[in-house]
Amino acid sequence: MNCLDYRRQLLCGTGETDGMRVHRLQCAGCASEWQEQAAFEGALRAGLEVPVPAGFGERMANAQVARRRRFLAVAATALVAAGAGGYAWLARQDPLALANIDFVMKEEANSIMMGAIPHAEAQAALAATLPLDRLEGLGQVKHVRPCPFNGATAYHVVLMVPQGKVSLLVMPSTRIRGRHHAEKEGMHAEVMPAGNGSVGVIGIDAAVVDSVAGALKA
Amino acid sequence: MSFEETVRTHAADLYRYAYWLARDHAQAEDVVQEALLRGWRAFPRLRERAAAKAWLFSIVRNEYLRAAGNRAPDAETLDGLEIADERPELFGLEMRDALAALPASYAEPLALQVLGGFSCAEIADMIGATEGATMTRLTRARQALKRLVAPREHKAGRT
Numbered sequence: 109m110n111c112l113d114y115r116r117q118l119l120c121g122t123g124e125t126d127g128m129r130v131h132r133l134q135c136a137g138c139a140s141e142w143q144e145q146a147a148f149e150g151a152l153r154a155g156l157e158v159p160v161p162a163g164f165g166e167r168m169a170n171a172q173v174a175r176r177r178r179f180l181a182v183a184a185t186a187l188v189a190a191g192a193g194g195y196a197w198l199a200r201q202d203p204l205a206l207a208n209i210d211f212v213m214k215e216e217a218n219s220i221m222m223g224a225i226p227h228a229e230a231q232a233a234l235a236a237t238l239p240l241d242r243l244e245g246l247g248q249v250k251h252v253r254p255c256p257f258n259g260a261t262a263y264h265v266v267l268m269v270p271q272g273k274v275s276l277l278v279m280p281s282t283r284i285r286g287r288h289h290a291e292k293e294g295m296h297a298e299v300m301p302a303g304n305g306s307v308g309v310i311g312i313d314a315a316v317v318d319s320v321a322g323a324l325k326a
Numbered sequence: 327m328s329f330e331e332t333v334r335t336h337a338a339d340l341y342r343y344a345y346w347l348a349r350d351h352a353q354a355e356d357v358v359q360e361a362l363l364r365g366w367r368a369f370p371r372l373r374e375r376a377a378a379k380a381w382l383f384s385i386v387r388n389e390y391l392r393a394a395g396n397r398a399p400d401a402e403t404l405d406g407l408e409i410a411d412e413r414p415e416l417f418g419l420e421m422r423d424a425l426a427a428l429p430a431s432y433a434e435p436l437a438l439q440v441l442g443g444f445s446c447a448e449i450a451d452m453i454g455a456t457e458g459a460t461m462t463r464l465t466r467a468r469q470a471l472k473r474l475v476a477p478r479e480h481k482a483g484r485t
Contacts, residue, residue, distance in 0.1 A: 119465045121439055122446060148472065149440075155421030156440050158345050161355065165337035168358065169330045172366050 114138045118145050121152075202288030204258075205297040208308035209290060211257055211264070212275045212297075219264045224251045233263055237280045237303040238324070243267055246323055258282065267320070274311040274320050282306045287321065300325055329369045332378045333362055339441045340386050346437040347390045347430065361389040383442050384452055424474035432467035435460055 109131040117128060118141065124132070132138050161167075225233070230252035231240045243249050247269035255264045257277065265276040280303075287300040296314040298321035299306055307324060311317040327335075337358070344354035344361075365385050372381060425433055438449045450460040 116465070119468050120446070120461050121436075121464055121468060122461075148468070151421045151475070152425075152436070152468075152471065153440050155425050156342060156346065156437055158342050158351075158422070160338045160341045161351070164341055164355075165334050168337045168362055169334040171359070172330045172333055172362065175363070175366055 111135060111138055115141055118142065121149065201290045201292075202297075202299060203290075204282070204284060204306075205288050205290030205299045205308060206292060207258060208277050208297040208299060208310050209292045209295045211255070211262075211277060212295065212310045213293070215255060216264065216266075216275060219253045219255050220251055220266070222253060224253055230263070234265075234278055237263075237305045238276075238278050238307050239303075242324070243276070246320060269316065269320060271316045271319065272311070272313055274309055274316055276320075277308040277310065278302065278305070279307065280305040287325065327375060327378070329366055332369075332375075332382070333365075336379055336382055340382055342441050343383060343437050344386050344390060346425070346433050347387065348394075349426065349430075353393070357386060357390045357393060360393070361386040364389065379442070380444065380448060380452070383438065383444075387452060421471070421475055424471050427474060428467060428470060432463050432470070435463050436467050439464060 109127050111131075114128055114131050114135070115138065117125070118138075124142070132142050224230070227240075230249075233254065234240050234243075234252070240249065240252070243265065247267050249265060250268055251264070251266035253264050254261050256262075257279065260279070260281040262280075262282075263276075263278040265278060267274050267276055282305050284299060284301055284306045287298060289299075290297050291314070295310060295312055296317045297308055297310040298317055299308040300321060302324065309317050309321045309324065311320075340358050340361070341354055344357040345351060348354050348357060361382070362385075365382055368385075369378075372378060425436075428436075435449050435453060438444050438452060439446075444452070446457050446460050446464070449464075450457040453460065455463070
């Protein structure tokens with residue numbers, strides 16, 4: 109290494125390598141340059157170290173702690189809200205009404221394919237729970253057929269009312285209290301007591317379902 | 327090391343670096359605050375915690391550029407300082423005043439090197455320059471500073 113290389117590297121501020129050190133120890137001129145440079149670097153550092161506002165580091169660190177606390181508080185609030193919302197949603201989902209929807213989604217097509225039972229037979233089967241003439245007062249009864257449901261026999265009814273089609277599930281052996289609701293995959297169901305059992309009204313349009321259920325309750 | 331501890335350790339140097347970018351104390355504080363907010367959000371994804379310091383300096387730089395309208399300091403020449411040969415009032419400055427007279431494109435790598443302790447390769451990576459260009463800037467910045475802080479009589483002797 110020569111003096112030019114030494115001084116050039118010294119000016120980069122990257123520190124002294126072993127090769128540079130060897131040269132400096134043998135060269136009085138570069139040793140003097142090194143001392144001068146060391147003083148310059150000290151002054152440079154002092155110049156760059158502008159005053160920092162009092163407590164800046166602590167303030168910034170505390171801001172992060174506060175930010176994390178706020179984040180956790182917001183997350184906890186959101187979790188509670190989501191939980192409450194979920195609970196409310198689940199509370200609205202009556203299991204029997206949900207089972208009614210499942211029946212229509214999975215079994216209605218089979219029931220219709222199997223064909224309706226004769227009118228007189230339907231009249232006799234429904235008499236104790238929901239007399240057929242009440243249904244006929246609401247619209248046109250297109251189909252009645254007994255189907256296995258929840259371990260018992262229920263009667264699947266397709267009813268055409270002026271607003272559209274609804275399905276009913278007349279459940280002579282299922283007693284319930286009050287009217288309950290469920291919705292799933294775009295379908296709505298209302299279940300309520302009827303005669304010695306209960307009935308479910310299932311359809312795509314919530315307003316139609318509600319209207320038919322209201323008429324049956326009345 | 328947690329993010330808070332990392333902040334506590336480097337806040338002062340981040341502030342000083344932001345100051346030498348913005349040349350304004352209030353703006354430096356704003357830049358660091360915003361940078362730390364971004365850093366706080368991204369910290370969980372930082373794989374190498376050992377690289378947190380360089381990472382925070384880079385965020386400060388990006389935040390400053392964002393605030394300044396994405397204008398990186400121009401690789402200005404030091405011609406302005408060289409013609410100061412004809413402006414003797416610029417000589418004999420205190421170091422901080424001399425640094426303030428230095429174009430940002432030269433002061434920035436110096437701040438990264440001296441305050442951040444980064445190598446030429448790391449600085450080059452941060453400022454988007456080659457290592458050679460970065461070394462040149464560091465050398466020329468020191469040369470210019472030496473001339474600016476030289477005593478007036480010394481300067482007078484040279485003319």
